[in-house]
Amino acid sequence: MPHIKLPEGLPGIRGAMAFRPETARPLNDLVEILLHAPNSLTPGERELIATYVSTENDCYYCQTIHGAIAAASLGDDEALVKKVKFDFENAEISEKLKALLVIAGQVQKGGKQVTAEAVSRARDEGATDIEIHDTVLIAAAFCMFNRYVDGLDTTQPRDEEMYRERGKRVARDGYVTVSKEYLPADATV
Amino acid sequence: MPHISLPEGLPGISSGFAFRPETAKPMRELAHTLLHGPSTLTSGERELIATYVSSQNDCYFCQTSHGAAAAAHLGEKSALVDQVKRDFLHSGVSKKLKALLVIAGQVQKGGKAVTSEAVEKARTQGATDLEIHDTVLIAAAFCMYNRYVDGLDTWQPSDPAMYSSMGAHLATHGYLTPSVSAPTLEVTK
Numbered sequence: 236m237p238h239i240k241l242p243e244g245l246p247g248i249r250g251a252m253a254f255r256p257e258t259a260r261p262l263n264d265l266v267e268i269l270l271h272a273p274n275s276l277t278p279g280e281r282e283l284i285a286t287y288v289s290t291e292n293d294c295y296y297c298q299t300i301h302g303a304i305a306a307a308s309l310g311d312d313e314a315l316v317k318k319v320k321f322d323f324e325n326a327e328i329s330e331k332l333k334a335l336l337v338i339a340g341q342v343q344k345g346g347k348q349v350t351a352e353a354v355s356r357a358r359d360e361g362a363t364d365i366e367i368h369d370t371v372l373i374a375a376a377f378c379m380f381n382r383y384v385d386g387l388d389t390t391q392p393r394d395e396e397m398y399r400e401r402g403k404r405v406a407r408d409g410y411v412t413v414s415k416e417y418l419p420a421d422a423t424v
Numbered sequence: 425m426p427h428i429s430l431p432e433g434l435p436g437i438s439s440g441f442a443f444r445p446e447t448a449k450p451m452r453e454l455a456h457t458l459l460h461g462p463s464t465l466t467s468g469e470r471e472l473i474a475t476y477v478s479s480q481n482d483c484y485f486c487q488t489s490h491g492a493a494a495a496a497h498l499g500e501k502s503a504l505v506d507q508v509k510r511d512f513l514h515s516g517v518s519k520k521l522k523a524l525l526v527i528a529g530q531v532q533k534g535g536k537a538v539t540s541e542a543v544e545k546a547r548t549q550g551a552t553d554l555e556i557h558d559t560v561l562i563a564a565a566f567c568m569y570n571r572y573v574d575g576l577d578t579w580q581p582s583d584p585a586m587y588s589s590m591g592a593h594l595a596t597h598g599y600l601t602p603s604v605s606a607p608t609l610e611v612t613k
Contacts, residue, residue, distance in 0.1 A: 238543045238560075239553035255557055257457050264450035272446075294535065338575075346483065346574025354427045364428035368444055371427075371575040379568035385535025386527075386560040 238388045245417055246390045246397075247296035251383060253417045263414045266380075269373050270304075271409040276366055278406065279308035280332050281373060283319050284339050288374045290320045291343045294381035296391040303402025331360040335370040342374035427577045436485030436580050437573050438604050451569070452599045458562050459493075460598035465555055467595065468497035469521050470562060472508050473528050477563045479509040480532045483570035485580040489603075492591025520549040524559040531563035 241250035252259035270281045282305035289297035298320065306313045318326040323336045334357035341348040349371065357367055384391075405413050430439035441448035459470045471494035478486035487509065495502040507515040512525045523546035530537040538560070546556055573580070586604070593603040 238538065238540065239556050251557070251561075255554070255561070257461065258454060258558075258561055261450035261453040261457065265447060265454070268446050268450070292534065342571050342575045345481065346571040349427065349575045349577065351427065365444070367428050368440070368576065369447075372440075372444075372447055372572055375568040375571035375575060378571055379564040382531050382535040382564035382567055383561055386531045386538045386564060387557065388538070 236388070237390065238386075241387065241389065242417075246392050247300065248380065248384050248389065249417050250389050251387055252414065256418050256421075259414065259418055262380075263410050263418075265376060267410045269369060269376060271405075274369065275363065276332075276335075276369065277308065279305055280328075280335075281369070282308055282406075283316065283323075283328070283332065284336060284370060284373045285377050286316060287319055287323060287336055288339050288343050288377040289381050291340060292378065292381035292385075294385050295393075296384050296389065297377065297381050299395070299398045300402060300405075303398040304406045305402075306399075307403045307406035329360075331357065331362050331366075334360045335362060335366065338367065338370050339374035342371055343378060346375070425577070426579065427575075430576065430578065432579075434579075435586065435604060436489065436578050437569060438602060439578050440572055440576055441602070452601075454565060455569070456599040458558060458565060460594075463555075463558065464552065465521075465524075465558065466497065468494055469517075469524075470558070471497055471595075472505065472512075472517065472521065473525060473559060473562045474566050475505060476508055476512060476525055477528050477532050477566040478570050480529060481567065481570040481574075483574050484582075485573050485578065486566065486570050488587045489590050489594070492587040493594040494591075496591045496595035518549075520546065520551050520555075523549045524551060524555065527556065527559050528563035531560055532567060535564070 237250070242253045245253050252262065270285060271278055274281065282301050286298055286301040286305050289301055302316045302320065306316050309315060315327060319328060324333055337353045338349060338357060341350065341353060354367060426439070431442040434442055459474060460467055463470065471490050475487055475490040475494050478490055491505045494505050498504060504516055508517060513522055526542045527538060527546060530539065530542060543556060590603045
């Protein structure tokens with residue numbers, strides 16, 4: 236049972252966002268820009284970073300929903316998503332994304348863990364400053380989202396099909412649009 | 425030197441915000457709602473939570489700037505701010521705030537570290553569900569801000585006058601506009 240009384244029937248972060256629409260709006264705006272808005276990194280690549288960090292933080296809801304959004308963005312390749320979560324250095328992804336995942340893993344441990352060597356490797360693989368910036372911020376933001384979701388002890392159903400279906404919708408429509416289902420109209424303006 | 429080429433002369437998070445205004449906007453709005461918007465917790469209390477978490481995450485810029493904002497809200501009681509950072513259980517803050525700081529410290533370690541006992545204790549001291557929610561989200565958000573600031577290896581000067589002036593600005597105006605400007609750059613709008 237959640238630590239506080241959250242609206243029922245809304246799993247994971249959705250219950251928390253419906254509880255506090257004033258903070259939900261900037262949270263959705265932030266994740267929309269980081270993961271869904273146009274970027275030189277594809278939505279699939281950015282969702283893999285979010286999924287990996289959420290796995291390292293052991294947040295079931297976040298790693299499953301973002302894993303599903305990543306798969307939906309990557310031609311339903313769920314096996315690739317699983318490989319990235321547990322052994323990304325040997326996954327079929329670009330060398331640039333591997334280097335960015337190293338940075339994301341360092342951020343997950345703590346801001347001061349990020350090494351000049353890891354940044355240099357990413358740059359050698361063609362990562363731009365803005366891609367490195369966004370990788371750091373995606374990883375940092377998921378250290379927030381994961382703690383928010385688990386820190387309130389939200390409901391996190393073990394129902395893969397639910398995440399798969401929702402993942403497809405978020406991949407298609409983005410976070411802000413989908414959030415209108417559970418937020419009052421004035422909080423999504 | 426920062427890991428990426430950030431605008432010069434801007435300390436800490438200000439340089440990340442100037443580098444990427446698209447993500448700065450929701451990050452500023454989130455901080456404003458959490459720390460400066462209407463709440464049954466005073467801004468001083470909420471800044472103390474932010475300061476404590478930033479201190480646990482060992483982020484110099486965040487703990488110093490939010491410590492200065494807390495002091496500005498609390499009538500320049502910087503000794504109280506230091507005491508909360510070091511040993512809040514023996515500081516002069518309310519029992520309710522102590523109970524909320526315990527929850528914030530658990531969130532800093534990880535979302536799953538939050539215990540029912542800590543939540544129950546906060547409730548016994550009069551904390552509402554909304555106050556517990558906001559405590560969890562403030563702590564989670566500072567696990568993001570701290571990682572962002574240190575993960576980019578931003579410039580973090582140790583100039584007490586600068587932080588004191590930032591703290592006064594934050595306490596008065598909140599987070600929607602920059603609290604510092606670079607002497608040589610036109611970044612304030």
